[in-house]
Structure formats: structure tokens, C-alpha cells
Amino acid sequence: MAKHTAHARHARDGNRPSKPGAGDTDSTSAGSEGFAGGLVASVGEHLTGRRRFLGYLLAAPTVVAAAQLGESLLGSQTAGAAQPVPSNPQVADNYDLSDAIYDAAKPTSDLITVQVHSDGTVSHEMVRTEVGQGVQTAIAMLIAEEMDIPIEKVNVTHAPARPELVWNQLTGGSTAIGSQFTPVRVAAAIAKGRLLDAAAAKWDLAKSELTAHAGRILRPSGQALSFGELAEAAAVTENEKVSAELKPESDFKVIGKPQRRVDAMDIVTGQKEFATDMDMPDALPTMVCRPPTINGTVKSVNNADEVQNMPGVTDVATITTGVAVRARTFGQCVDAIHALDVSWNGGPVEGTSDTSIEKELKDAHPPWVIPGTPGTKAFEREYTFAFTNNAPLEPATAIADVKEGSAEIWAAAKLPITAQGEIASLLGLPVTAVTFNVIGSGGSFGRRLFNDGPLDAAEASQKMGKPVRLMWHRADEYRQGRGRPMQVSKIRAFHDGEVVHSLENRYTSVFTDFGHGFGDLMAQYYTSVNPDTPLATNPGSGLAVSQAIFELTAVWPYSMGPTKQLLMEVRQPTESPGTEHNLTTFNTTAMRQVYNPNVVAAQELFVDELANEMGRDRYEFRREFAKDDKFREVIEKVAEAGNWGRSLPDGVAQGIGVHEEYKQHAACLVEVDCRPETVNRKIPGGTTGPRVLRVVFVSTVARHLVNPLGAEAQLQGGIMDGISLAQTNSLHLKDGAFLEGSYDDFRYTRQWNVPTDVKVILLPEDSEAEVGGFGEVGVAPTCAAVACAIGAARGSYPHYLPISHNAGIPFEVKPHDPPIPQSPTNGLEHYPAPAKASEETSLNP
Amino acid sequence: MPEHSFTVNGRQVTVDIEDDVRMLWVLRDVLGVTGPKYGCGINVCKACTSHYNGRAFNPCSVPVSKIGPDDEITTIEGLPDTVGSDLHPMQEAWLEHDVAQCGYCQPGQIMAAVDLVKKLHAEGRDVTDADIDTNMRNVCRCGTYYRIRQAIKDGAERMKGTKKGG
Numbered sequence A: 001m002a003k004h005t006a007h008a009r010h011a012r013d014g015n016r017p018s019k020p021g022a023g024d025t026d027s028t029s030a031g032s033e034g035f036a037g038g039l040v041a042s043v044g045e046h047l048t049g050r051r052r053f054l055g056y057l058l059a060a061p062t063v064v065a066a067a068q069l070g071e072s073l074l075g076s077q078t079a080g081a082a083q084p085v086p087s088n089p090q091v092a093d094n095y096d097l098s099d100a101i102y103d104a105a106k107p108t109s110d111l112i113t114v115q116v117h118s119d120g121t122v123s124h125e126m127v128r129t130e131v132g133q134g135v136q137t138a139i140a141m142l143i144a145e146e147m148d149i150p151i152e153k154v155n156v157t158h159a160p161a162r163p164e165l166v167w168n169q170l171t172g173g174s175t176a177i178g179s180q181f182t183p184v185r186v187a188a189a190i191a192k193g194r195l196l197d198a199a200a201a202k203w204d205l206a207k208s209e210l211t212a213h214a215g216r217i218l219r220p221s222g223q224a225l226s227f228g229e230l231a232e233a234a235a236v237t238e239n240e241k242v243s244a245e246l247k248p249e250s251d252f253k254v255i256g257k258p259q260r261r262v263d264a265m266d267i268v269t270g271q272k273e274f275a276t277d278m279d280m281p282d283a284l285p286t287m288v289c290r291p292p293t294i295n296g297t298v299k300s301v302n303n304a305d306e307v308q309n310m311p312g313v314t315d316v317a318t319i320t321t322g323v324a325v326r327a328r329t330f331g332q333c334v335d336a337i338h339a340l341d342v343s344w345n346g347g348p349v350e351g352t353s354d355t356s357i358e359k360e361l362k363d364a365h366p367p368w369v370i371p372g373t374p375g376t377k378a379f380e381r382e383y384t385f386a387f388t389n390n391a392p393l394e395p396a397t398a399i400a401d402v403k404e405g406s407a408e409i410w411a412a413a414k415l416p417i418t419a420q421g422e423i424a425s426l427l428g429l430p431v432t433a434v435t436f437n438v439i440g441s442g443g444s445f446g447r448r449l450f451n452d453g454p455l456d457a458a459e460a461s462q463k464m465g466k467p468v469r470l471m472w473h474r475a476d477e478y479r480q481g482r483g484r485p486m487q488v489s490k491i492r493a494f495h496d497g498e499v500v501h502s503l504e505n506r507y508t509s510v511f512t513d514f515g516h517g518f519g520d521l522m523a524q525y526y527t528s529v530n531p532d533t534p535l536a537t538n539p540g541s542g543l544a545v546s547q548a549i550f551e552l553t554a555v556w557p558y559s560m561g562p563t564k565q566l567l568m569e570v571r572q573p574t575e576s577p578g579t580e581h582n583l584t585t586f587n588t589t590a591m592r593q594v595y596n597p598n599v600v601a602a603q604e605l606f607v608d609e610l611a612n613e614m615g616r617d618r619y620e621f622r623r624e625f626a627k628d629d630k631f632r633e634v635i636e637k638v639a640e641a642g643n644w645g646r647s648l649p650d651g652v653a654q655g656i657g658v659h660e661e662y663k664q665h666a667a668c669l670v671e672v673d674c675r676p677e678t679v680n681r682k683i684p685g686g687t688t689g690p691r692v693l694r695v696v697f698v699s700t701v702a703r704h705l706v707n708p709l710g711a712e713a714q715l716q717g718g719i720m721d722g723i724s725l726a727q728t729n730s731l732h733l734k735d736g737a738f739l740e741g742s743y744d745d746f747r748y749t750r751q752w753n754v755p756t757d758v759k760v761i762l763l764p765e766d767s768e769a770e771v772g773g774f775g776e777v778g779v780a781p782t783c784a785a786v787a788c789a790i791g792a793a794r795g796s797y798p799h800y801l802p803i804s805h806n807a808g809i810p811f812e813v814k815p816h817d818p819p820i821p822q823s824p825t826n827g828l829e830h831y832p833a834p835a836k837a838s839e840e841t842s843l844n845p
Numbered sequence B: 001m002p003e004h005s006f007t008v009n010g011r012q013v014t015v016d017i018e019d020d021v022r023m024l025w026v027l028r029d030v031l032g033v034t035g036p037k038y039g040c041g042i043n044v045c046k047a048c049t050s051h052y053n054g055r056a057f058n059p060c061s062v063p064v065s066k067i068g069p070d071d072e073i074t075t076i077e078g079l080p081d082t083v084g085s086d087l088h089p090m091q092e093a094w095l096e097h098d099v100a101q102c103g104y105c106q107p108g109q110i111m112a113a114v115d116l117v118k119k120l121h122a123e124g125r126d127v128t129d130a131d132i133d134t135n136m137r138n139v140c141r142c143g144t145y146y147r148i149r150q151a152i153k154d155g156a157e158r159m160k161g162t163k164k165g166g
């Protein structure tokens, strides 16, 4: 590999081991601190009690109120100024400590604002990313609540990357709403206070005589001024530090009530804009011809001129990840990719397969450390989980316009500041020359923690000297994209037939890439609360970061004596940053709920098998061994609501899964039909198999659930993920490449596997739990419950998930060279099933 | 470059484009009609589902040369006009049940649902779960399937009240 390429690749990879991340997806309840440690901390200073906060009025033509998002960058705090060196050393080349200190010196630079406009609307640029989890709706609710304005008048958009926010512009770990709960309301409260002041001055009345209602300020006589009429009068000419009192919870009329999504109308009418929908006629469609094996590289392009002259094609350029082609339409990009003759270097995982990686994982299990005690018997099981893929329906996309000395990007990103820094570094520009505009995405599930699309787009635009509208093909996503890698969970308990005396879990995974952006945060916060973590002694180690994340999220919910859960990872990046061939492993990410879908599925399968071994009812066993009252409560509730033990036909069985995450305790009960007539039902091109008939999901709720309707939606979505992970959804690895190329191959849940009865029960708010978030917690208990029910129905428990994975390859593998399939031409004759699928018989596990 | 004429959402258009370019790209990249989404390009995910002369089809898998001057293409943007209203009853049902999460699949879901219900109503049938199992192949990676089922059944009832929707 040429030196030049190696550096480019290094600049682009996300594998630098010392930069961890956290989970994915976010949801609709709130608390005062984010998962990853103190994201919210406080807003200004608390003055009197919990409801009075300091903020600012900013100089502007209409009233703009601001709250400090976090305390880390307040100018007077020297510790804060010294810490936030942006996480990426390539970034520091351009945006260094002095820039950070400079930014920190601006006392209002890290504020978030609420602005009132003359037309009576209120706007806010959120510093979280809407990926479908509903954060935009929840933030609009917070503003509507605090300002007493109808939610239709609140416009919440995405802020561009704001490097001065450092750790405060990230979306992950189900923290989005929790982290914004206070600062957004403080800014809104200050704005409303100022409108009240302006009205009081106009009418020459005391502020206390006035009230705000439905976007207007009312005086006792009934006379009213709208927010819009007051917006200019309320403006200030110099920044002013002010205080505001938040509405008491007892007065909430919006927060905690079901609210439909604010973007629903745009969505159902086709108006919602994703990155590739943007009206920028010069940004022509661009795709990348990618290597046939994972992370392979271009050796030579043998017919670039010929391809360049194809109809519609404007440019062909080699970039780090392959050969980029730009054309009038994406269809012509596909044609160009098919016509390209490229010689490739093999990738770093060439020759690997499902079996070889499974063996590596099993060989890496450290030995057991907890010995058996006299009179006890060992019970041991091992569970394997296949590779999977984030597969958001919108693939990686971005628009990039790179000019001499500057660049502007439009794309979805959960870590926009990281994206901006990586792009600056790749293009050789200062961070300040890169504008990164955040666009809401068509799903994430961990995908948008990495900026593969924006980086491809920026590099292609720079090489071509033209704006590009870049998109990954679906097949690219499966074959070169990201997901949760293969993992093996090995569990051993010692029991005496009555009681379990000890429990040990050896959990081994392929390297999980937590990327840039979370590393410093983890190093600072987690090592201070847990000085024993390997991360404290070994801050540069990717494994230590992974272990820290694992420690932060793995919770064995049962009292089973001394309990030890330990993570090991294989296939860490083998060379350190700055050296050649840094991209030496699989492309992975913190996929929705990170390790836990598999950790919990193994845990609950093991508990089922152990209960059976000890001759106990699987529910009673869980209830009795529940570690605390909250676990016991959700186990009892789910059994009651799901009618545990009711009589079911042979081949239909129940299963339970239990988990705690983000201070919320959850349990899921499912009924799965494994009778042959169900398992063998035919859907053209579809994997059917067992059918989940019924799901009951119970969760405790942390304080300040903002939108119950959104929380329910997140759980319903998580339930579908759980079903697919247990049954159908995986990637097959063969000869260093993944075989899947379409959704019919990849087999995420489709309607034919959806239960027709799904009940989500949210318990009353738990006053002890400050932090919440429902973006992820639906997945693991459901995956576990489905796997357990299938085991019970069949009388033999699965030890490899999804259960379909080793039942053969029920699809024709699409070629890897060219890397993407050509579009069919017979769509008018084949609807709804594609032609190929109509001929195929489905293969059932 | 060959010229192709047809109707999109009630508007007669002519495009200069090679014969084999698939309709999804003609709509999105040439005409700027971005309601139909790309999710696979091979007639699997159904994110691009639109209507061809009133019946569902997947424009990612149909070359523009197969579309003639008398053919009418309807995308999500043109759906309300087919019932002479601001919103199609199926879109209303989607709002009522707050179906969408990220929203990327939903234009295709709605177009597929309308087609399914129209077909069943023409046969004098109501939509069943089994119909949804086999006909609604649209992927929703956010997992909104459960609300989609509720919305389809609700939308089907609402469509009975509209003239052309039934």
C-alpha cells in the first residue's frame, strides 16, 4: 500500500483504540445526567432549590434566551478549559488546546438558545440528532410546556457541528432527552420571563399580574399580546445574565402526556428531507465501487477513461475506500460500477469465516476463577451469536461541497463534532474551514456513530473538485458497513439442587469499535468513579474501553452468590494509529444496546436451562432469585399480564427475558408458535420459522418521562429487533466477506414474523430513578424471551442465535465483484414479491 | 438522448434520459420527486413503492423505456389528489396512529397499503392480518410494524367512505 493511502486510511478509520463510545438510540424520558457520566451536570448555578437557574438573554433583533448546556466550558472554570482537547489527534493538529481555551473564554459560547420570532413562532437548534427516536418531538414538548405555547408553533431543527460543545453534542446511550431536559427548559423559561417583562412594561403593570397562555401574554382585563408582537420589544442589545424559575412538575400539561410526532405530517406526505433528498442540483449522485473482501484496497483501476465516457458519468476518482463514480443519476453510477475493471488488494480479514472466528472467540475465553464448593455441582453452557449489521433503511449518505480552502457537508451524524474533525483532517483543512450541517437520518441503531458516508463524500468531492450527493448501496452496507460482531457467551454456575452458589460469565467478542468522541469522556468520568477499571491503568487500550462499557451495562439480575462477568475481545486493531494498515479488523460499532442483546439472551437461556436442571418452574425460579424488589416487580407483573403458565397447545410455549438498563427494569414475556404448520408456512423469498404470537413488555419508568407515546414506539421497535435477533437476522461470513446483499438475505423482521398482539406496560414513575431512556431497552429482554420460548417449545434450547443462522443459506449469493447488484427491469410484472423470490422456496430453521 | 413522456402526479413531463435508467432515478435525480426512497434498488425493501396507473409498483426495478406517454405515475406526493383531498384516508390513519419513527420507509408503506386495500375492496374483502403478512413486504428497520397493522385496518375503514379510495 502506498504511503499516501495508508495515511488517508488512518485518517479515516474509526479504530483508534483509545476512543470509546457508548450505546445507541435515544428515547423519551429524562433525568439530570446522561449515561456516559454528567452530560448535563447543571445549567448555570442552582440558586434557590431545584427550580431556579441562571441563563442569558442574548443581544439579537428578537428575544433570544440561552442556557448553558453543561458546565465544562464555562470560562471561569480552568479545569474545564484544560480538559476538552478534542478527541482526535488529527483534529488537534488543527484545533488545538489554544482554540479550546479561546472558545472557553467566551462565556456564552456553549449556550443553547430558544428564540422568539415576530411571527409568533419559537425556534431552537437542538444539539442532538433525530434518528427516528423522537428527540425532536420531545424537545419541542419541553419548550411548549415551559413557554405555554402550542407545540405547532415550536420549530426544532438541528444545530450544525459546534466544536465548542465538545462532549455535549453527541447522541447515544439513550441519553438524548435526559440530557436536554433541564437546559432546554431553562432557556425557554428565560425567554418567557422576558416576554412577560416586555408586556409588563408596555402595559405599565406588574409582571406578577400577567400570565402566559397559548402563545400569548394575558393581563387581568383579558387583553392579550401575542409572543410575536412582543418579540422585538423583548429583545436586548447586550448580553445579560438572568435567572428563571422552572415550572413546577405539578403544573405540567405537555410533559408526560402522549404527543404525536412533530414531523409526522412531513413524513406521511413525503416532504421530510433526508440528506439525498436535498435540493442541490449541482451535487450529482455519487457511489463507490468497493472491494470484494472486507476493507480491501484498490491496487489499480484499469479502465477509468472508458468508464468516464459512459452516459451520464462525469467523474471517476480513487478514494480510500474504493473507486468513486459521479453521474447524472444513481442508476448510471451503478452502471459505471458494473463497468469498472479494478484490481484489488485483499482485506485484513481475508480467509476468515463464521467457523474460524467462532473458534478464535472460544479459544480466547480466560479460564474460570470461581471454584466449586463442596456439595455443589457445576452447570455450564456456551452460546454463540452471529455477526449482524445496523442496516438503517437509509444507507450511509452525505452531500459534500469541498472547495479550495473550505468544505461544507450535509449529513446525519450522532457525533457531528467528531465528523467535522475527521473530515478536516482527511481534507487537510482547519476545523474552522469545515461546516458540518446535521440532517436527521433514516434510522441509525449505531450506524451514525461513524461517519463513513460523510468521509467518502468529502474525499470524493475534493478529488473531483465538484459537489457530490453520495450514497452507499444496500449491499455495501452489509458487506463493508458496521454492526455488532460475533460473540460467544460462556456461563458456569455451581448449585446444590436448591440454591445457586456462584455464577461466572465469560463473554468474548470480536473487537467492538467505539470510535472517536467518547474516549476522553470515558477516561475522565468512568475512571474517576471506578479507579479499578482496566481503563484507569491502560487508557490507550481499546479492550479496556470495551471492558469499561461492558462493566457499565452488564447487570446479572439474579442473586446467585459470587457473580463475575468479564469481557474479552479478539481482533483488536493490530497496529497503533499513525502506522500503515491500521484498519486491521472488522468494521463494527456500538449497535443498539451494544453487547446486551446477546449478553441477556445468553443469561436468560442459561437461567431457563438451569431452572430445568434444578427441576424448577422457569418463572418461579426467576422470581425467587430476583436480585432486588424492582426485578421481582417486573417479573411478577409480566407473568401476571402475560398469564404465565396458561395452557397452550404442544409446540407453543412461553418465555421470559429480564434486564435492567439506564436505571429501568424491564421484563418481557412472549408466546412462540413452533408447530410445523407454522414453522413451514411459505412466504416467497422470506424466512418464516417460528411465529411470535404475543408479546407483553413491562418496564419501570425513570422520572420525567416526556412522551409516553414515543416511549411506547421505541419499545415496540426494540421488540421487533429482539425478535429478529433471536430468529432470523444475521450476516454469514465466508472467505473474508459477508454473503448478504439484500434485506431478503439479511432477514430483519418483516410483517410475516410480526406478532399481532403486542402490549407495552409502563409502570408508574420510579422516584428513585433519575435517568431514563427507552431507545434500547426493548431489544434484549425480547430477544432473550423469544429464544427461551423457542427452547421450551422445542424441548431443546438454542445455543446459536439467530436460530436460522446455521440452517443453510436460503438465498442466491450475489456476486462480490462487481460489489453491488444491478437493478432488475421486470418490476411491472412482479409486485409485491421480486421475481427471484417468487421462484424460491423459503428455507426454515 | 431519447425523450420520454408520461404523467407524474397529474403533471405531464418529458425527460431526456437513456432508455435503461430506472424510474426511481428519473423521479428522484432528474425530476426532483423525492418522496419515493431508495433502500435497495432491487425490488426487495419496497421503500420506493409508488403507483403505476393506479397500481403499486417499485420504480427502482422499471426502466423508463417501459413507461409510455399514456401512463400515470403517482408518488406519495400525489396521493391526496387521487381522492381530491388534502390527505388520503390512509395518510390520516398513519397520523392518527403516530406510526412513523425515522419516517424513511413510510411513503412506501402508505403507497403499498393503499394498493392492498384497494385490491381487497375491489374483491369485496376486508383486510386481514394474513393479507398484511403476505402483501406488505416493506421493510421498516425502526420496527413500526405493529402500528402499521393498526393504521392499515383503520385506513381501510376510512377508505370505504371515500369515492375513489374504495
Ligand code: FES
Binding pocket: B037, B038, B039, B040, B041, B042, B043, B044, B045, B046, B047, B048, B049, B058, B059, B060, B061
Ligand atoms: S428501493 Fe425499490 S424496492 Fe428497495
Ligand code: FES
Binding pocket: A132, A393, A442, A443, B100, B101, B102, B103, B104, B105, B106, B139, B140, B141, B142, B143, B144
Ligand atoms: S420508520 Fe424508520 S424505517 Fe420505518
